[in-house]
Amino acid sequence: MGKQSYTIVEDGGVTTPRGFKAGGLHCGLKKTERHDLGVIVCEVPASAAAVYTTNLFQAAPLLVTREALANGGALRAVVVNSGNANACTGAQGEADARTMQANAAEALGVSKDQVAVASTGVIGELLKMDRVNAGIEKLPGRLRSDEQGSDDFCQAILTTDLVKKTSCVTLTVGGKQVTIAGAAKGSGMIHPNMATMLGFVTTDAKIGSPLLQEVLREVTNVSFNMITVDGDTSTNDMLVAMASGLADNSELTRGHPDFAAFVDGLRHVCTELAKAIARDGEGATKLIETTVVGADDDEAAQAIAKTIIGSSLVKSAVYGADANWGRIIAAVGRAGVPVNVDTVDIRLGDIVVLEQSRPVVFDEEIALEYLKGDTVGIHVDLNMGSGKATAWGCDLTYDYVRINAAYRT
Amino acid sequence: MGKQSYTIVEDGGVTTPRGFKAGGLHCGLKKTERHDLGVIVCEVPASAAAVYTTNLFQAAPLLVTREALANGGALRAVVVNSGNANACTGAQGEADARTMQANAAEALGVSKDQVAVASTGVIGELLKMDRVNAGIEKLPGRLRSDEQGSDDFCQAILTTDLVKKTSCVTLTVGGKQVTIAGAAKGSGMIHPNMATMLGFVTTDAKIGSPLLQEVLREVTNVSFNMITVDGDTSTNDMLVAMASGLADNSELTRGHPDFAAFVDGLRHVCTELAKAIARDGEGATKLIETTVVGADDDEAAQAIAKTIIGSSLVKSAVYGADANWGRIIAAVGRAGVPVNVDTVDIRLGDIVVLEQSRPVVFDEEIALEYLKGDTVGIHVDLNMGSGKATAWGCDLTYDYVRINAAYRT
Structure with a gap:
């Protein structure tokens, strides 16, 4: 910009x-x-x-x-x-x-x-x-x-x-x-x-x-x-x-x-x-910001960013401060747009967890500290093209269920 | 059949x-x-x-x-x-x-x-x-x-x-x-x-x-x-x-x-x-069976049935035994297929809650008893064609969040 x-x-x-x-x-x-x-x-x-x-x-x-x-x-x-x-x-x-x-x-x-x-x-x-x-x-x-x-x-x-x-x-x-x-x-x-x-x-x-x-x-x-x-x-x-x-x-x-x-x-x-x-979503404790770059085009990047941010498994993992990249890559793979399955990089904040679709050993303590913060960034680079997008959401918490399970009466 | x-x-x-x-x-x-x-x-x-x-x-x-x-x-x-x-x-x-x-x-x-x-x-x-x-x-x-x-x-x-x-x-x-x-x-x-x-x-x-x-x-x-x-x-x-x-x-x-x-x-x-x-889904306490009839075709019925069964708001409401038809009709409306917005009937089990898209007064106590059961049926009739489908899912519970928020370590 x-x-x-x-x-x-x-x-x-x-x-x-x-x-x-x-x-x-x-x-x-x-x-x-x-x-x-x-x-x-x-x-x-x-x-x-x-x-x-x-x-x-x-x-x-x-x-x-x-x-x-x-x-x-x-x-x-x-x-x-x-x-x-x-x-x-x-x-x-x-x-x-x-x-x-x-x-x-x-x-x-x-x-x-x-x-x-x-x-x-x-x-x-x-x-x-x-x-x-x-x-x-x-x-x-x-x-x-x-x-x-x-x-x-x-x-x-x-x-x-x-x-x-x-x-x-x-x-x-x-x-x-x-x-x-x-x-x-x-x-x-x-x-x-x-x-x-x-x-x-x-x-x-x-x-x-x-x-x-x-x-x-x-x-x-x-x-x-x-x-x-x-x-x-x-x-x-x-x-x-x-x-x-x-x-x-x-x-x-x-x-x-x-x-x-x-x-x-x-x-x-x-x-x-x-x-x-997003930050004030029902029961939310954190804002999640997902950035996808290197996609074929902006639309593909949007589809992937929204799939990640919409995944109940990803949202639960962020609530639990769990550096669960397996759920992130699974969301990337079901977004309905073409992805090179061998070239995906994933970062949580600055912590690299996946490089060229292979797990990277990272310091779990540092990741835990980062994920405990009130804003969590998920960065995905597909290394394909110049398409990019950002999406926002929140974690899935006990309180979301409590609020939405309440009797109407 | x-x-x-x-x-x-x-x-x-x-x-x-x-x-x-x-x-x-x-x-x-x-x-x-x-x-x-x-x-x-x-x-x-x-x-x-x-x-x-x-x-x-x-x-x-x-x-x-x-x-x-x-x-x-x-x-x-x-x-x-x-x-x-x-x-x-x-x-x-x-x-x-x-x-x-x-x-x-x-x-x-x-x-x-x-x-x-x-x-x-x-x-x-x-x-x-x-x-x-x-x-x-x-x-x-x-x-x-x-x-x-x-x-x-x-x-x-x-x-x-x-x-x-x-x-x-x-x-x-x-x-x-x-x-x-x-x-x-x-x-x-x-x-x-x-x-x-x-x-x-x-x-x-x-x-x-x-x-x-x-x-x-x-x-x-x-x-x-x-x-x-x-x-x-x-x-x-x-x-x-x-x-x-x-x-x-x-x-x-x-x-x-x-x-x-x-x-x-x-x-x-x-x-x-x-x-x-579905019944054994993570944290689930209930099986939800959604039947959609009267759609233009089976594919449309499938899309609607799956949107309902996938709605976190519907799943939370079922967990809370809440006869929340507002969330069901909202899911019908965002399934991506044509719907006549004036002719929708919705039942929870045998309890009619919406008729021709208008709320029906029902006995909340009877609905509560029904929704507390271990299997909940959501029946939607679009009154348009002969397309039909059934989908299955489970409620969204505290335990789903607990299981999926757990640290990997």
Whole structure:
């Protein structure tokens, strides 16, 4: 990636880019007194883009958000609830998502065609719309453009996530300072639910909606799409981006001299959020980062990196701080892409464990110390071509089983 | 499948079909005094067939067995060790597998081109050939044609499997009694290893090697290939079938009036072994049987059944006796095949939980009781076509994590 073209903003959040306010409150969908309704608002119509879950069963909010984005590609707001996914809820669920959209639009004084909706939580139960509606009425009074607004929003989208997930960078586009920020939630459980990923990106860059859509897709493929907690794809996964344009930069195009810098910055934000989701996976004690190089092409490298990071055996071994390269090479061999079986190198951090597909004697004590750390790197070099990829995941622990084996009642 | 065309032989094993002896002993590859070397011998050259792991990293014994089978399709013996997989062992590993083959042939007085070799256990370590060779010399003295011979063999192929796995049926082919039997091992751990499946089928049916190969492949696709313990595919998976022909039936062809009965019997043996492997999966407390009907075709049904049975969230929920249909429908939706999202029915045993993709109110107490049983059925009807499939797996438990997180040292 060469030299870094952006600066990390330590305390930045979705309200840091110019034009955005955000807020959150407790409306009563969660049993405890935690935030469960949040909103991001842009003071101008923002160029918008979104990517959605590939699961065939898509929750009602996704249908409503798709329609909003199809209608000109501009958004003024995104309203989100946690505690109920509004999934598998039929015609009533769709009507409820539309009501959320319309009521948020009215409360915020914007067109309902420019309001996106997202939900996460229990599947198969109808939203308690009286609570949602009462909460939406109060949302305008909670909007803030400072760190607290971003914070309240981040809290409102969590389910059993342990920590808030934000990232923010600034960079220069055509001589103007541009800020990109994001918030995300990851794998939480609210019975009966599965891991849901929601992501929200705000920026003040001036960029058209079609190009933002292309860039968001490209960046998603190397960030959010490269994480695995347990291989399950939710009915509610969604990533929404809004660009206010208030940085007043010369509009970004693929030919813009600072286009690559913008993409780098967006990739940083999305990658940090993705890694935060992986590290905060259910029951996780460690972040696992798998890098595959020397593949025939990037796609082959991605397939292998994701197979390794998705292997229950590899994940269990990392939990146990076990330098178990046999499981890693077995994952390489079943990824479904061609591999030269005689030229594979594997490192755990800096510890070489396999060279040209042959075991290397290594110091077990040093390996144990390394694997006990909170981040474990698995590096595979296929020594074939120049394809490379990185994927992120977490270890498989007793707590994952405990969390997911719990009775819903 | 219509009426059952075979009779189950309760205490039958690989030595029950005419012409077979088997045995096992401890040669010193396992640390404890358990059998770790076994052999099945046929008194005549048996028509033979085999299927192998799809993992690109294939252990040395697989290469040697492939060569033996390519040389006329007849086998007199298969020699197996546990405790060491002879995988990722390079040229020396290949030489060692050939030595096992040659020494077993000499000890048994058969051609080495008619001896198959299989291994399971630690990856990346060379076999202790002095122990293997000494054991092979003693093998002829341990051969028995009774139940004890089958038993000794079954013990010799186990790693951390908890129970021996055998199945046996008889049926009539052209007026003659034909017996089909099998032995298998499943997901065991010997550090650092992954789940390995080895299967061995013996029969006294008269059937040519090419047809046996076709039938074995077809039956494998609906039995061994429909089980999942953790989605990891080993470097050593192998299924070998040997047909002595000593039942003296009119040779089986696809047009033979009892061909379907033979396939049914073979399917029963392979399915029973496959289910036994799933039930005995690492840490498993339950067998999960997933049936999908009403799919566009059998392949679509297979894809969905395997996605459900492979879902860590579904497996954890079954461990926790949680009637979590949300995770099941989410797995249906990400299986990669077309599904009508409005017409899905789901039952847990006889308990209807989803009808036409809408939740059904059910008695949670009754569901809990059902899910606490040692076998859990998940039935999905897509209400689209006539495609159907069944897959087997096990729950995901604390013990799976414990077993697989254990330090290798």
